[in-house]
Amino acid sequence: MATTLTLKPGTAWADAWQRALAAAPEAFRDDRALNLWAGGWHADGRTLPATNPVDGTPIAGPPRLAADAAYAAVRASLDQHRAWRHTALPERKARVAAALDALTEHRDLLALLLVWEIGKPWRLAQADVDRAIDGVRWYVAEIDRMVAGRTPLPGPVSNIASWNYPMSVLVHAMLVQALAGNAVIAKTPTDGGVACLTVAAALATREGLPVTLVSGSGGELSEALVRAPEIGCVSFVGGRDTGARVATAVADLGKRHILEQEGLNTWGIWQYTDWTTLAGRIRKTFDYGKQRCTAYPRFVVQRSAFDAFLAAYLPAVRSVQVGHPLAVENPTDPLPELDFGPLINAAKAKELTDQVAEAIDRGAVPLHRGDLATAPFLPGQDTSAYVPPVTLLNPPSTSPLHHAEPFGPVDSIVLVDTEAELLSAMNASNGALVATLSCDDEATYRRLAPQIRAFKIGHGTPRSRGDREELFGGFGASWRGAFVGGDLLVRAVTQGPPGERLPGNFPDYHLMPT
Structure with missing residues (x-):
């Protein structure tokens, strides 16, 4: 006789949503998430309907900004960047460490949101959160030597990432970029993760980190998040078609860039x-x-x-x-x-x-x-x-x-x-x-x-993206721009001595700014 299954008590989407509202009430309004820019939460953008992949029932969709609002968010991020880049390293370390403590406190909530929003099994959802926290803690311990003789970029770092690893790829990158002295901007992935990222961004913002989190279509926001003159570096994770358009834009503008694209492994x-x-x-x-x-x-x-x-x-x-x-x-x-x-x-x-x-x-x-x-x-x-x-x-x-x-x-x-x-x-x-x-x-x-x-x-063994001291990049159409991981992740978002050449794949290597 087949056994009838039931939902684990306390894990329903309604439970996860109420826990998110309790953890970060400033970041939500009733049934929607808010956009974060200029240091505050805004009920702007048009919220589109969304369903979760687990059972197809409705969940909170991304509050999609129009292009003009995205430009305003970028300009506000530059103001944050100009103040944050002069913040002493010990204070940056303390604030990032405090944000990591807050993420650790809400680890199970973040993982549960990942289960509902992007369909990760519980074990892998927990691992995604843990890799983000543990990875950034390593950078907090190592950052002094990494930034010795280096300065933050002239403008904030813009992050556009795919939906599959909101914490261990996107949040990890954002916190390391902030630790290195940059304001950071991130676009929530179109296909999922908005609630998880909203809670994480709220916890980081409470500790004084210069974080901007906005939602919108890539086509509508790319002009602001990729081509705006205020942007100091573009970090992209996604498909080759979109990546090729981003690569063309950053090459034309001479911007720092980290573009990870699909490949057939x-x-x-x-x-x-x-x-x-x-x-x-x-x-x-x-x-x-x-x-x-x-x-x-x-x-x-x-x-x-x-x-x-x-x-x-x-x-x-x-x-x-x-x-x-x-x-x-x-x-x-x-x-x-x-x-x-x-x-x-x-x-x-x-x-x-x-x-x-x-x-x-x-x-x-x-x-x-x-x-x-x-x-x-x-x-x-x-x-x-x-x-x-x-x-x-x-x-x-x-x-x-x-x-x-x-x-x-x-x-x-x-x-x-x-x-x-x-x-x-x-x-x-x-x-x-x-x-x-x-x-x-x-x-x-x-x-x-x-x-x-x-x-x-x-x-004979599989390889992974890795983090901490392990470097990462790609060949051919799978990667453009700076290699990352360990020291190279920090070097990609900081300025070194005159004439420095960043390791990586660049169309015109000699044109890359230092």
């Missing part, structure tokens, strides 16, 4: 036999439904090893757990240990499902297709944003799944016979952030790895 299998180790790592690659910039949706496999690869791969992918992130059998049960819940919205789920169907129609071979029938859901809930794991062999070259990052739980496998074919298939997207090559022989790995166009390459 690949895992190569060549002259390899340690299948037990590989099998233990496959399931982990499905964390958050592969909605990560460092996910591995493509396996490039030596044809002669394909049978052994499948014997390791298929049991692992069949073990992946999908379902409602907050559904339990009994009220006292802990929240479920899922690999992923919904995709970011039903539209993305349909797009990915259609791409899979089209690829199969054009010749791709389905090796695995998961089933939601036995997944843990609440009775009668909307599951339109959920997609089970899918694995396709040899998607056709005309399919987006052949050359682009799916940003969802769809793996593709490409078979190769030669080293040249291996490298060509692993470099299909003209640059990536990470890659992995599994081969038994260390010398073979050292010979092939430099020919893979990814910033980080693992020998």
Whole structure:
């Protein structure tokens, strides 16, 4: 007899929303979030209706500003910047540390908001918050040496980021930028995270940090957040189409920039036999439904090893757990240990499902297709944003799944016979952030790895974005501008000695300001 699941008590969206209002009453008004600029909260902008991906019910949408209001916010941020850049480093450290203490106090609320707004399972939502807090604490401890002989930028740093890591990417970057002496501006992602980011921004603002948080369409706000002369640096995380437009603008204007864009991260299998180790790592690659910039949706496999690869791969992918992130059998049960819940919205789920169907129609071979029938859901809930794991062999070259990052739980496998074919298939997207090559022989790995166009390459192990002292960037179309991580993240948003050249990918390296 099937067990009827129920929502874990205290985790409903209504509970999370009321906790957000109690934690930051100044940042909300009734059923809407406010915009933060000029040091205060404003009920401007048009709030659009929004639904959560977990069960499709309404939640608070972003209060979208018009372009003229965004310009006013940028000008106000410059005023904050001019005052903050002269604030002594010990005081900046103390205020950032106080903000981190406040974020720690509200850690579970921030994580619960992430579950509802972007569909993260509880474990991964907590990890997103923890990585932001722990990462910035490391910078607070190390910042003295990092800024020695350096000064803040002439203007504030503008942040435009994707929705998938609001805390560990966006809030982390904002707090480090402020620690380095800059006012910071952030646009809430269009697809989710506004309540979580609003609470985080409110906690930071209470400690005197110069934070601006606004919402709006990228097309309407980009002139202000990218091209405005007041902006000292642009930090962008997102897709290649939008990133290319931002890259053109910042190159024309000579602005500092950090542009992280999508890429097809690949895992190569060549002259390899340690299948037990590989099998233990496959399931982990499905964390958050592969909605990560460092996910591995493509396996490039030596044809002669394909049978052994499948014997390791298929049991692992069949073990992946999908379902409602907050559904339990009994009220006292802990929240479920899922690999992923919904995709970011039903539209993305349909797009990915259609791409899979089209690829199969054009010749791709389905090796695995998961089933939601036995997944843990609440009775009668909307599951339109959920997609089970899918694995396709040899998607056709005309399919987006052949050359682009799916940003969802769809793996593709490409078979190769030669080293040249291996490298060509692993470099299909003209640059990536990470890659992995599994081969038994260390010398073979050292010979092939430099020919893979990814910033980080693992020998049989997955790579991640990383933070603290670990550097991060990309090759080809996956990255533009300054590399970040550790000292380089601070160098990217501060000025050094005359003639300094920032490490990274720049169209006209010699034109970059110092």
